[in-house]
Amino acid sequence: MNSKMNSQEWAREKIRSAGLRATPARIATLKVLHGSGSPLTHAEVSDKLENLEIDKATIFRNLTDLVAKNVLRRSALGDNVWRFEIIKESAHEHDSHPHFVCVDCGSVSCMEDVELKQKSTSASPLLEHVTEVVLRGHCNECA
Amino acid sequence: MNSKMNSQEWAREKIRSAGLRATPARIATLKVLHGSGSPLTHAEVSDKLENLEIDKATIFRNLTDLVAKNVLRRSALGDNVWRFEIIKESAHEHDSHPHFVCVDCGSVSCMEDVELKQKSTSASPLLEHVTEVVLRGHCNECA
DNA sequence: ATTACACTTGCAACATTATTGCATTTAAGT
DNA sequence: ACTTAAATGCAATAATGTTGCAAGTGTAAT
Numbered sequence: 001m002n003s004k005m006n007s008q009e010w011a012r013e014k015i016r017s018a019g020l021r022a023t024p025a026r027i028a029t030l031k032v033l034h035g036s037g038s039p040l041t042h043a044e045v046s047d048k049l050e051n052l053e054i055d056k057a058t059i060f061r062n063l064t065d066l067v068a069k070n071v072l073r074r075s076a077l078g079d080n081v082w083r084f085e086i087i088k089e090s091a092h093e094h095d096s097h098p099h100f101v102c103v104d105c106g107s108v109s110c111m112e113d114v115e116l117k118q119k120s121t122s123a124s125p126l127l128e129h130v131t132e133v134v135l136r137g138h139c140n141e142c143a
Numbered sequence: 144m145n146s147k148m149n150s151q152e153w154a155r156e157k158i159r160s161a162g163l164r165a166t167p168a169r170i171a172t173l174k175v176l177h178g179s180g181s182p183l184t185h186a187e188v189s190d191k192l193e194n195l196e197i198d199k200a201t202i203f204r205n206l207t208d209l210v211a212k213n214v215l216r217r218s219a220l221g222d223n224v225w226r227f228e229i230i231k232e233s234a235h236e237h238d239s240h241p242h243f244v245c246v247d248c249g250s251v252s253c254m255e256d257v258e259l260k261q262k263s264t265s266a267s268p269l270l271e272h273v274t275e276v277v278l279r280g281h282c283n284e285c286a
Numbered sequence: 287a288t289t290a291c292a293c294t295t296g297c298a299a300c301a302t303t304a305t306t307g308c309a310t311t312t313a314a315g316t
Numbered sequence: 317a318c319t320t321a322a323a324t325g326c327a328a329t330a331a332t333g334t335t336g337c338a339a340g341t342g343t344a345a346t
Binding site: 163164166168169197198200201204205208223 | 324327
């Protein structure tokens with residue numbers, strides 16, 4: 001990924017190399033997610049693209065397609081609403097991280113500085129079978 | 144909880160001590176959940192109460208009310224359907240531990256051997272404000 | 287540049303799950 | 317029995333997500 005690549009070109013490249021066509025709707029969607037520090041719902045993405053007047057079905061389909069191509073990750077955080085975020089391709093293949101959900105305001109944030117450790121191998125499910133970690137509580141603003 | 148108490152009386156007592164009225168709909172709902180080995184959806188509870196002809200809104204409200212009173216736990220598996228189960232009051236009631244939700248079968252188990260560590264104090268929400276930890280994945284049986 | 291065509295989109299209809307307003311009924315304390 | 321707040325039934329509504337199909341468009345080949 002070229003460092004002088006702007007967000008637009010980055011998104012275009014990301015979509016193309018996933019084998020999809022770089023349409024305005026997809027580029028805009030990816031740019032919105034790229035500019036967000038936390039996973040967004042379909043409704044939130046739609047809101048931010050309001051001026052482009054993209055159909056909601058198109059946004060749903062694009063989000064789904066990008067998940068299928070491993071560009072986005074789709075997470076269930078406990079409120080029965082899907083949230084989408086860009087999968088960062090970092091040194092570690094493991095980009096997945098816990099998410100924090102505020103029980104007061106519903107805001108979601110990424111907790112990249114938290115990790116889990118399993119003390120013993122017991123009868124409980126193994127950590128390696130865990131696909132999602134959700135922390136619920138009161139965010140800094142609501143606390 | 145008296146050992147010779149039958150399911151009916153047990154349910155009634157459970158509801159009353161939660162500060163709610165022991166209506167037929169609530170008693171029947173609790174009995175269904177009590178007799179089930181795994182969490183049930185609203186639709187599943189409804190099905191089992193079909194002969195009682197209880198309105199679906201009533202069942203939704205009762206499930207919600209019982210969740211609010213900590214009689215039931217409501218979990219999201221990722222398929223946009225809530226699942227409900229009775230919270231068992233066991234020995235480890237007070238020490239908080241992560242809960243594991245199987246996204247395949249919906250079962251919820253306790254993971255007492257898992258602990259969280261926050262590497263650095265950053266801008267993200269503090270671990271001390273976390274009230275509940277939910278791990279989602281595939282349980283040993285479904286894996 | 288033009289063209290061809292599979293891929294995308296917009297639109298509208300639909301499906302499912304869950305919630306709410308309000309008049310009526312009921313549980314439970316007196 | 318009486319009273320009253322709590323609970324229910326019914327119907328309308330909201331929220332989230334999906335699907336069918338005709339029209340439009342990004343891409344690669346010409």
